[in-house]
Amino acid sequence: MKKIVIAAGTGFLGKILINHFAPKANTIIVLTRGENRTENNIQFVHWDAKTLGNWTKELNGADALINMAGKSVDCRYTKKNKKLILDSRIQSTAILGKAIKICQNPPKIWINSSTATIYRHSLHKKMDEQEGEIGSGFSVNVATSWENTFFSQQTPATRKIALRTSIVLGQKGGAFPPILNLVKIGFGGKQGNGNQKISWIHEIDFARSIEFIMHTPHIKGVINIVSPQPTTNSIFMKTLREIIKPSIGIPLSKPILKLGARIIKTETELILKSRNVIPGKLDHNGFKFSFPNLEKALQNLTKQS
Numbered sequence: 001m002k003k004i005v006i007a008a009g010t011g012f013l014g015k016i017l018i019n020h021f022a023p024k025a026n027t028i029i030v031l032t033r034g035e036n037r038t039e040n041n042i043q044f045v046h047w048d049a050k051t052l053g054n055w056t057k058e059l060n061g062a063d064a065l066i067n068m069a070g071k072s073v074d075c076r077y078t079k080k081n082k083k084l085i086l087d088s089r090i091q092s093t094a095i096l097g098k099a100i101k102i103c104q105n106p107p108k109i110w111i112n113s114s115t116a117t118i119y120r121h122s123l124h125k126k127m128d129e130q131e132g133e134i135g136s137g138f139s140v141n142v143a144t145s146w147e148n149t150f151f152s153q154q155t156p157a158t159r160k161i162a163l164r165t166s167i168v169l170g171q172k173g174g175a176f177p178p179i180l181n182l183v184k185i186g187f188g189g190k191q192g193n194g195n196q197k198i199s200w201i202h203e204i205d206f207a208r209s210i211e212f213i214m215h216t217p218h219i220k221g222v223i224n225i226v227s228p229q230p231t232t233n234s235i236f237m238k239t240l241r242e243i244i245k246p247s248i249g250i251p252l253s254k255p256i257l258k259l260g261a262r263i264i265k266t267e268t269e270l271i272l273k274s275r276n277v278i279p280g281k282l283d284h285n286g287f288k289f290s291f292p293n294l295e296k297a298l299q300n301l302t303k304q305s
Contacts, residue, residue, distance in 0.1 A: 001021070001024060001025045001026070001063040001064065001214075002025065002026045002027065002061070002063055003025065003026060003027045003028075003029065003061060003062045003063055004021050004025045004027075004028050004029070004062065004063060004064045004065075004066065005028075005029040005030075005031065005058055005059055005062045005064070005065045005066070005107065006018065006028060006029070006030050006031070006066045006068065007031040007047070007049070007065065007066065007067040007068060007069050007092065007096060008031065008032070008049065008067065008068045008069035008070070008092065009028075009030035009031065009032065009066075009068060010030065010032050010034065010044075011068060011173075012168075012170065012172070012173030012174050013068050013113075013165075013168060013174075013206070014030070014068045015172070015173070016168070016170060016203050016206060016207050017066060017068070017207055017210065018030065018042060019207075020204075020207035020208070020211070021207075021211070022040070022041060022042060024211075025041070025063075026041060027041055027042075027043060028041060028042045028043070029043050029045055029058045029062070030042060030043065030044045030045065031045055031046075031047045031049075031055055031058070032044050032045070032046060032047070033046065033047070033048065033049070034046065043058075045058055049069050049088065049091060049092040049095065050091045050092070050095060051095065052095065052098060052099060052102075055099075056099040056102060056103075059096075059099050059100060059103050059106065059107055060103050060104060060105050060106075061105045062106075062107040062108070063107070063108055063109075063214070064107060064108065064109045064110075064111065064214050065096065065100070065107040065109070065110045065111070065158075066111045066210065067092060067093060067096055067110070067111070067112045067113055068113050069088060069089065069092035069093075069113070070085070070088050070089040070092070070113060070146075071084045071085045071088040071089075073085060073139065073267075073270070074266050074270065075265060075266060075267075076261075076262075076265050076266065076267065077138060077267055082138060085142055086142050086145065089113075089142065089145075089146045089149075090145060090146065090149050093112055093146065093149045093150050093153070094149055094153070096110070096112075096153075097149075097150075097152075097153030097154075097155065100153070100155050100158055101153075101154065101155070106155065106157050106158050107158050108158065108159065109158065109159045109160075109161065109213075109214055110155060110158050110159070110160050110161070111161045111163060111210060111213065111214075112146075112150045112160070112161070112162050112163065113146075113162075113163055113165065114143055114146055114147050114150075114162040114163055114164045114165070114222065115139070115143050115164060115165060116164045116165060116166040116199055116224060116225075116226060116275055116277040117135075117139045117140065117143060117273065117275065118134055118135065118140055118143035118144060118147070118164060119132045119133060119134065119135055119164075119275065119276075119277055120133050120134065120135030120136070120140075121135060121196075121273050121274045122197065122274055122275075122276040123195060123196070123197060123274050123276065124276070125276065126230070126276050126277070126278045127224075127276055127277045127278065128224065128277075128278050128279075128280030128281075129164075129221070129222050129223060129224055129280050129281050130280060132224075132277070139269065139273075147162050147222065150162055159217070159220050160220060160221075161213055161219065161220060161221070161222075161223055162221070162222045162223070163210070163223060163225050164222055164223065164224045164225065164226075164277070165201070165206070165225040165226075166198075166199035166200055166201055166224075166225065166226040166227075166275060166277055167198060167199065167200045167201070167275075168200075168201055168202075168203055168206045169200050169201065169202055169203060169297060169298075169301055170202075170203035170206075170301070171203070171301055175270075176301060179237075179240070180240070180244070180302065183237070183240050183241055183244050183246055183249070184244060184246060185246075186246055186247065186248040186249065186250055187249075187250050187252060188237050188240060188241045188244070188246055188249040188250075189237060189249045189250050189251030189252065190233055190234040190237055190238075190251045190252075191233050191237065191251070191252050191257060191271050191272070192233065192252075192253070192254045192257060192268075192271065192272045193254075194232060194233045194234030194237070194251070195232055195233070195234070195274070196232065196233050196271075196272055196273065196274035196275075197230045197231070197232055197233075197274040197275055197276040198230060198231050198232065198233055198236050198275060199224075199226040199227070199230045199275040199276065199277040199278075200226065200227055200230075200231070200236075200294070200297075201225055201226050201227045202227070202289075202290065202291035202297045202300070202301070203301075204290050204291065205227065205289050205290055205291055206225060208287075208290065209225050209279075209282060209287060210225075212282070212285075212287050216285055219281060219285060223279075223281045223282065224277050224278065224279045224280060224281065224282070225279070225282075226277045226278060226279050227279070227289060227291070227292055227294075227297070228278065228279060228283065228289060228292050229292065229293075229294070230275070230276050230277065230278065231294050233271070235294070236294065237249070239294055239295050239298055240298055240302075243295075243298055243299055243302055244302065254268070254272065257271060257272070
């Protein structure tokens, strides 16, 4: 690949993609709110994620555009934060659509973030892209509005993919480091009743799956970026305890989680919603996971922790 553009590529997931693609692409353009700079074959280009500007020319001739923009949902769902969460996703997606329209040589593929949280809370039914059932509530409304904005963009020369991504397990960001720290200090028991499903994917497979999509031209539309086997919160925490071997593993009840969420300014939905999602399209198209097994994934991630 000659050129990949990553919008909002300085966050946790963006850095995973940069590390993965830097050896494979001639140039990586990272659209950032920071200043313009260059590091080896990575060029950081300023944008505000809202308006057209000089950054738009970077999309010309790109093999791929990957949009990771959006305010983190790891916050309290105040009126202000809800607006920021929604606006940051809608505005960045809409402006990228406008930028593609004015390209003389538009990107071959546009991969836009979405979320596996779009599916309803489910303890038993596994949700794939064909028969998965869309849920309700604030997070789902954000996801559906986000995808509607994305797919409404008229880009006839650019293939479009919406990534319904689950929890990405990585060493240097996201949900895994705080969970690991909880286990290390003795609070590694189940959270809530522990029955809620966790759909997850190792950071290496997150990047590999995106590369696989790029090189599989007939894949389009929504795609679940999750490992093949959802687990439960109880099994996840038990598996991590068996690897870390803390002296105790105190469970955290729902009332304690609600109190803790207020203290650290987040929402219990991130822990208690049951995400029972499977990678229907990835499996059907022959993608081979490096870490399909939870125990091996956690062992890999804790090696250097």
